[in-house]
Amino acid sequence: MGKYIEMIRVRFLMMLAYRTNYYSGILIYSINIGAYYFLWNAIYGGKGEIEGLSVIQMTTYIAVAWMARAFYFNNIDREIAQEIKEGKVAVEFIRPYHYLMMKTMQGLGEGIFRLSFFSIPGMIIVSLIFPIEFSAALSTWMFFTIAIILSFIVNTQINLLTGVMTFFFFNNDGLIRAKRVVIDLFSGLLLPISFYPGWAQQVMDFLPFQAISYIPSMIFTEGFTGFAVWEAILFQLVWAVILILPIQALWVIAKKRLIVQGG
């Protein structure tokens, strides 16, 4: 286990090595939150609430969704694809660890870095500028913590799945890009799931994406209360377990047919 924890630390150091990325990230996220804040204000107009969310809940939703994204978001699918294309996986195979586990840990290192240097300070700044409601209830914070950890797991699993597909397609930039758009759209980052038409909501109930953004944000804004919270976390948990199967299956097949490219 020590090696996996060490990897988190190393990734943390790598993030520090590229500070410019970090500063530009803060800027991009602030612009996004600002833009959505004004957009939603315009949509709400004078209305008290839409689909059960008040305007303050909505702004909180947007801010939290983006800040949580800083934690769960990572580019490990792209990294895996890159390493496969350049033949660097060869090096990973001669190390006594599980490659995908190591990649997950790198994602986690990145996530923890962004959470502590980016999301938390960012959230404080945003709350000074825009009216945002923080819940005082300890249980909400607790559930939110569990929910974002699970959202990290589900998002990372989807990334691993897309990344490992490179073994079969050799060039899957298109797939990676499509996945990114699908996640932004169907995870509830841009629009809460409850705003989608009924039939679309039903379809999304059978897909893992809302586990990524919609559920933690709804828990934080207290859009979910009582039994709904438990149900939502169970939904995340079930997907986190289900997704292990295709990843493991693809990984086993990929190892068998691995061809190291470039020498």
Added chain:
Amino acid sequence: MEKVIDVQSLRKDFKSHSSRSGLKGAFRDLFTRNYKVISAVKDISFTVNEGEMVGYIGENGAGKSTSIKMLTGILTPTSGTVRVNGMDPHKEREKFVSSIGVVFGQRSQLWWDIAVQESFRLLKKVYNVPDDVYNDHMNHVIESLDIGPLLDKPVRKLSLGQRMRCELAAALLHNPKLLFLDEPTIGLDVLVKLKIRNFLKEINEKYKTTILLTTHDLTDIEALCERVVMLDEGQIIYDGKLAKLRSNWGEGKQIEFQFGEQVNLENLQPLLTELQAEWTKGDRDNVWIANVVNEEHVISEVIGRVVAANRITDIKIHEISTEEIIRNIYEEGMLNG
């Protein structure tokens, strides 16, 4: 002696598709593809004992890298058996890779953006090396390779020679019994090469580390390996002592004459009668090379006869280098050389 590597009729086939030509061909490729099976390694067998340093050589595409990748467990063999360090590289991957060290000259194993010592620290955790063992062993390695001043620099800021020494140290961090080196000296200057060679000799003596070395630089092989395994088109064409290869193939010297006047083979041929020697034309005008056996009286006889019969402006005597021997073998194959 203990067998570290035991390979029996190892084979690797790749299925590759060939594209049809032209636009019409490209459309047809969308639906059906022509596949052909290429054998990169064809039923090779060899064993390596503990403490041996073996040079693994062959032309580009001869199957060296493919077989190394099977030995290290990166690729799955199509057929045949591989036992390395008494294990099947595939079945017990994590346990197996802890017992080997690998350096790929063309691929970095260190993390690009972080300081070398951070990479070492991570690898120490990955290989579960206890602190005291690490300190004792690595202080020595760091000193021998002279990389102490480089440890706090990020890998991307190192020169190739510096990086390569760090790679080697990283591969030896867990003090493996077996070390695979895939072109470790590619693109390095003479001093760095020497340092690396001396270091490899030293660890081979100290820890009895078995080393399998692939390289295109034959001076590496001459400096380090007693035994060579030579591959051509996926098959082993020579497996034995380097010295024997030299004596079988490189017996003889070349005497290069620069004549002061126009000469041709008819004039020269009679000079070599009853001697174990023959002429080949040099690469410049009026330059002829006499290939002779390495015996004093033959050499002096040839020189004496040629000098007596012709005007000479220059004369050089070459010993056939290992490189030339290998080149001849590559060009002509093992049989008709």
